[in-house]
Amino acid sequence: MSCIFCRIIAGQAPAEVLYRDDRTIAFRDIHPVAPVHVLIVPIQHFDSLNSLSEEDEALAGHLLVVARRLAEELGVARSGYRLVINTGSEGGQTVFHLHLHLLAGRRMPFAGD
Ligand code: AMP
Numbered sequence: 001m002s003c004i005f006c007r008i009i010a011g012q013a014p015a016e017v018l019y020r021d022d023r024t025i026a027f028r029d030i031h032p033v034a035p036v037h038v039l040i041v042p043i044q045h046f047d048s049l050n051s052l053s054e055e056d057e058a059l060a061g062h063l064l065v066v067a068r069r070l071a072e073e074l075g076v077a078r079s080g081y082r083l084v085i086n087t088g089s090e091g092g093q094t095v096f097h098l099h100l101h102l103l104a105g106r107r108m109p110f111a112g113d
Contacts, residue, residue, distance in 0.1 A: 005041050005097035018073075023059055024066050026102075035105025036074050036081070040067050046098040049087045067102050076104035082111075 007013035008027060015027035018038060029037040040063050046052055052060060064083070071077040081104035086092040 003045060003095075003097050005039075005095060005099065006045055009041070009043055019066060019070060021066075023062055026066060026070055029101070034103040034108075036076055036102065038070055038074070038102040040070070040100040040102060042098055047096045048093060048098055049085050052098065063100055067100055070102055071104065074102075074104070080104065080108075082108045 001007050001010065001012065004013060008015040008017075009025055015030075017025060017027045019026040023043055024040060025043060026038050026040045029039050042059055042063060044059070046056075067083055068077070071081045081102060084101040084103065085099070086094075086101075
């Protein structure tokens with residue numbers, strides 16, 4: 001299995017897992033760029049957001065709800081946080097398994113920077 005996130009999901013690679021259910025896993029980013037930096041990842045492998053179809057709308061919504069719950073549990077819901085989905089090489093994607101970044105704990109610059 002070459003996908004690092006699939007290996008984490010399968011328990012074949014280490015991660016600091018904060019949440020897991022039948023559709024989703026969330027773990028801390030190995031190279032955090034903010035005091036809170038969590039990745040919310042579907043169990044099913046999608047290369048990127050480009051691979052998501054209308055049939056996956058419920059899953060896409062679930063990922064957002066999990067992110068919102070994690071923000072509350074990590075104590076950043078009121079202070080604020082940012083969700084990021086990098087897509088494709090020019091979008092900054094480096095791991096080609098769809099994931100949301102949950103970033104918080106510092107002031108974020110303008111999103112276009
Ligand atoms: P992206 O650049 O949007 O594809 O984000 C990939 C993220 O995955 C980066 O922030 C990496 O630091 C993170 N990452 C890569 N490998 C691991 C790993 N083994 N455990 C946790 N995070 C990882």
